[in-house]
Amino acid sequence: MAITGSSSSAATSDAPARAADVVVGLATYNHARTAGAVVGHVRQSLEALPSVRWCIVAADGGSTDGTLERMREAAGGTDAFVEVPYTIHPADALDVPYHGLPGRARALRAILQEARTRQARACLVLDARADPPSANWPAAVDPLSAGELDYVSPVYCRHPATAGLVHGVVSPVFRALYGLRLSTPLAMEFGCSGRFLEAALGETVWDSEREQRTIDLWLSTMAAVGGFQVGEAHVGGRHGSERPDVNLATTVSQVVGALFSEMESRVQVWQRIRGSRPVRQLGERQTCEEPALDVGSLIESFKLGYAALQEVWAEVLPPMAILQWRRLATQPMDGFRVDEALWARTIYDFAMGHRLRVIARDHLLRSLTPLYLAWLASFIQQTRHTGVEEAEARIEQLALAFEAEKPYIISQWRWPERFRPVKLRR
């Protein structure tokens, strides 16, 4: 039986909805620690825009830790704080995704519908887990309201190595497939125009089981390929969104799985796109610190993974790739380098394995984790003490490698029986 999330409304929904120029939506689930601060910060930011009518819309997934109470307190009794209900299925709560929000697609739909009802010209969906809250989003309001942009994705001030999965897999694959240079296509935050939300609400994805996990990627993909004007806003730092109860293999499986599933459903689109284009940048780019990561343990994890998983990899990787990874498993730390083309082809080969279901998809995707750690170790080695600009240059080089290898995945996709995995014997 389906239940509904937050249904009591601070501003009762019986009254006709007051029009708002800007709607800020928050999808929450047991985020009491941060949600109040986020609402307070948003309210403060919006109040600084005196000529703008605004509204904060909360879609809560049935929090039990006082999340709603914290948000109401922070809203300070304003009738511009509205709670909207959405349907949560029992399965949503049983299988909470890596992002921690059960039924996230339905929550976002509820927010976008409220924005449409209020005739919003711009809608920002922010992450209630951010600590401190993402700043600088107001920079997106004007271009969205004016119709100059339809979709704004965030750029966080962080070293690429601290978001390796995004920079090493999601972003370059997204760019190669859909031709748009977005730093964070799978962010939990975005801004959109009235035109975009109208188009998005007209689609039928919102109740699909898959999209409860991957709706953010679906939205950014729609923005990229649907003829919309897309921009990026430099919104500041990014902290506090990691879920300590979700291990890396699960995150890899769910994030990369989302990427591959979207790839499968958009095949007619991405196979026809060549090259990539930059997007308009909003706000000031900020500098950030290089993280302290233990490369040795990353490489050790890869080597352990190699010993345990090489037979699984042989189900999806061609022999030459297996040999290259084998050579890496014997490399000392100093010479440890993962070639960009090898990494790009490896991701594409996993995408093919995922498509053909050569083994259970979750098992396959989890087995990518040690390879990802190897790439991350290599990336850190190459960019250590070089500064964030050099790290970003490396990321750009990687993205170009994914674009250069795109014909490889197209040919594999079109004629998959050329794909000849070999099984290794230990």
Add this chain to the structure above:
Amino acid sequence: MRSRGHAGTPLWYKDAVIYQLHVKSFQDSDGSGTGDFRGLLQRMDYVADLGVTCLWLLPFFASPLRDDGYDVADYRSVHPEYGTLDDFQTFLAAAHDRGMRVIIELALNHTSDQHAWFQRARRAPPGSPQRDYYVWSDTDRKYADARIIFVDTEPSNWTWDDEAQAYYWHRFFSHQPDLNYDNPAVLREILAVVDYWLSMGVDGLRLDAVPYLVEREGTSCENLPETHAVIRAIRQHIDRHYANRMLLAEANQWPADVRAYFGDGDECHMAYHFPLMPRLFMAIHQEDRFPIAEVLARTPEIPEPCQWALFLRNHDELTLEMVTEEERDYMYLAYTADPEARLNLGIRRRLAPLLGNDRRRIELMTALLFSLPGTPIIYYGDEIGMGDNIELGDRHGVRTPMQWSADVNAGFSTADPDRLYSPVIADPVYSHQAVNVTAQQHDPAALLHWMRNMVGLRKLFHVFGRGSIEFLNPDNRKVVAHVRRYGDDQILCVANLSRFAQPVTLDLSAFSGATPIEMQGYTAFPDIGETPYVLTLGAYGYYWFELQRRDV
């Protein structure tokens, strides 16, 4: 139960790849020896995996089965051997869940003589509305200009009925009396049948034997204006009540005559291109593109929402009605070493035996079919190269059980082999031990994988279903070359009809500056310049190229 579906574009049929199957032949779920809907349900993942987007089911209604179900005894029920209405609805929902549409048969020209309407009519007084559901006469000399279609079995289009003390009209078997569309009650009955199935969720109706609905003295009784009026009435009814449904006309006629079945876009959405099919076989046998180019040159333009249905083989004989006598003789000489293979004016063989089981020729013909303007139809079993059995009589030899595995009864049924509705193919080349789905699924080089890849590739490009066609005319007539265009897409298709390698020089100057990308391997060929473009094709080789412009 109402099935889901019907979302998406109204022109879905233009981008479709249709898979034609007979429920009785696909999978038996209960050991009866006859396939059924529950069996078909078990095989839905197979057809979905093949990549087809639409299933066309041969008749599955209550019937004495003297014409394999085209002799319908009750339009609203499922033949008990195939299951129940619930089973059909479960199947329909399963197809829609997998993104596939479903087309069923509407045999509207005639019924079985066992249909309640006919039994009532023959006992009703002459001139009564009940009697007038069918076409009666005191003489068998009316409509003498109408040809006999089943020349091998029927001496006349009239048969005497003792009960009625009159002759009744039938364009096909004598046990299939033609309905009388001059009686408005008949059209009302048929529209009620249409409502029955479309309201259940069926996506399309194949209008069987549609040119013969109405008779007029002094005419061939084919393609009459009154017949088109009936079709328009059906179409208007559907458009008024349902979204995204499709009517497919079975009109075995010359293209100019078939054109009329599209009307002004207000009759059928689709119609078969019957004359193209034998000419594809002629062209590959003659190693000359002329028959293909000639018949397509004679094919008129059709309204924008309309579409040709293209096929290499189907459940009937390879019909040679729409060729000249000389062409028919050529086809008989070329393709029927065994006179038993001839039936009526056609050849009752499947694709693989017709092409000598030559993998390269099967691929070439399929690639050609997929590259021409229209929606392709794959006949069940042809994706694995199934054979036939001409000893089985009528057209039963191409309707044998689907060969799923090397197990007993080809994995089709657990029944005693003697109880199968038809024996499985047993000859050494095409037997189920040699040709079956399971083996091909495990063989990366099998025809099944090639077919799946080609279906997938075609679906990537709407240009194949929607684009224009323009033939290039290279000096070497063993090579067919044409360009398809739709929006920004430009696809060059080149095929060698010869069993030997062939060079070809193409004038591609209109595409100067473009890079031909071979579409299967996504391999870039040398850029096109102002000078003639030279290609070499291996025996029965073919290429599909995307002509990519640098500025796009």
